[in-house]
Amino acid sequence: MTAYIIKRVLAVIPILIFVGILTFSLVHIAPGDAANIMAGDYAGPDDVKLIRTELGLDKPVTTQFVEWAGRTLRGDLGRSIYSGKSVSELVTARLGPTVSLTVIGGIVAVLIGIPLGVFAAWKAGSRWDRGIQIYAAMGISIPGFWLGFIMILLFAVYLRWFPVIGYVSPADSFTDWVRSITLPVTLLAIGGSSVIVRMTRASILEVLREDYIRTARAKGLANRAVLFRHALRAGAIPIITTVGALAGALITGVVVTETVFTIPGLGRLVAETVQNRDFPVVQSMLMLLASLYVFINLMVDLAYVFFDPRVRL
């Protein structure tokens, strides 16, 4: 078991190196001169030159990579060429809203998604199952930005239950905070729970087909006991994997959600910096989010070990 854990943790290193190389290459795969692109259409040759020296783009590529990797490892994430602020400054300033949205949205998604998925599998082929499947199919098909738009139109513009845009910190006013995150959290939870429903339903269906479930039924065990004592216990393992998928859905969802609701969080930061082609920030955000994603998937794999003895072998 220890050997497996060590192996799995070490496997992260080459992945992170690859992530680093790809992130670094971003500036260099840009057609033409990256400094030119970043400077924008109205910059003079001096501005371009300034950006080039600022970012070290005049040095050889290998030197640049070594310097960039060294800085990144030391936690120096660079500086926005747009606002001049350091990336760590930008990230800390915008962390609050994103953490509120993703943590609450994720919890709500799990609380809705897993019971619905289990129920759909249990009643497979029934009207309930079909209804839940349609909900999940719609949840992954209907674009979040459009659904968010409809939610704002209905609940904020016409019914005036919630503010149209913006975010209020819980430190300022708790009730206003709740009001400002209700719609975005709902939007994230719909997308996230749809992913979970599909995965949970599939894995519970798989378990219900196992021989020991048939045995339990043949013994005359009540339906409910078969579900809770046998199926759910075995099904819990694949359900953990949904957390990895949920993390992906939330990271993607938060970029769109924060843009729709104009919430000044990390997702909005990503969208804005991509629009401005603010490469140092884009690179750092890519690196941070990919590392987070890798870390969550590592945790999911390690959780597996504790729940499923077969993996330890």
Added chain:
Amino acid sequence: MTIPPTDIYKDPPLRVRVRKLTATGWSTMLSNPNLLFGVVVIAFMLLVSLITVLPVADWIARYDPTELALIDQLEGPSSEHWFGTDNLGRDVYSRTVHGTKTSLYVGAGVATIVTIIGVTLGVVVGYNRVADNIVMRVMDGMMSFPTLILALALVAALGSSLTNVIMIIAVVDTPSMTRVVRAVVLSLRERTYVDAARASGASTKRILFFHIMPNTLAPVIIQASIFFGGAILTEAALGFLGVGTPEFIPSWGNIISSGRGFIRTAFWIAFFPGVFLALTVFAANLIGDGLRDVLDPRLRGEE
């Protein structure tokens, strides 16, 4: 001396097989309402985009999607402008109808590229240890990025032409197609019929192309239809975030994006293209799910 290949089992002629397959196709489609709905919607969208690329576009599109009419800006839906007009007075209905071909083009382009690259890579790495180690490490690396974030970063670097958008979404989707194909190949190569083929003297190439590749068809078709819908959704998301298909090519994503600032005054700009978008992606996913039910009965949920 060469041994002439012997055909122990002769397949029925292609014509008969195709006819049989088409018949099964129709009957399964009619028996699966979700699949039928998906196919009808996509067929309708295909028809719409076909008409808009022909010189008869005005039959259904009514106006030039890029024609400015500043006098008519931000008008609500009416008999003249079914979906209203946007802030530049352009007819939202015509833009939406013309946006159909952009979206379908992106979906079909991405699905085709991903299928070609994914199947080729998947078959090769499923059969070659060395290639497997190299290619799959790169794929693992690419899959460690959340997809939309990777697409956004690539758009920031490469710029957002329609071709770039298609290429970028295809690159982002390729690893999962490769994984699916690889998994199928790995399980197929252990089958007895592959041993039998090898024992009868078939070359590796022959085994790969005639014995293994045809059997990856079902999962590949399912994946391709999911990527078709996914690509349309991603293109629209990029457009909505302001970095997708450039504004002079109407796409559902950039029309919705242009309506974002007018939620109070002109909701119709973003509303109607969104209906088309949601319907199309939903239909593509229904086709994917429906095909999986038909082709992979283990997941159907019935005994």
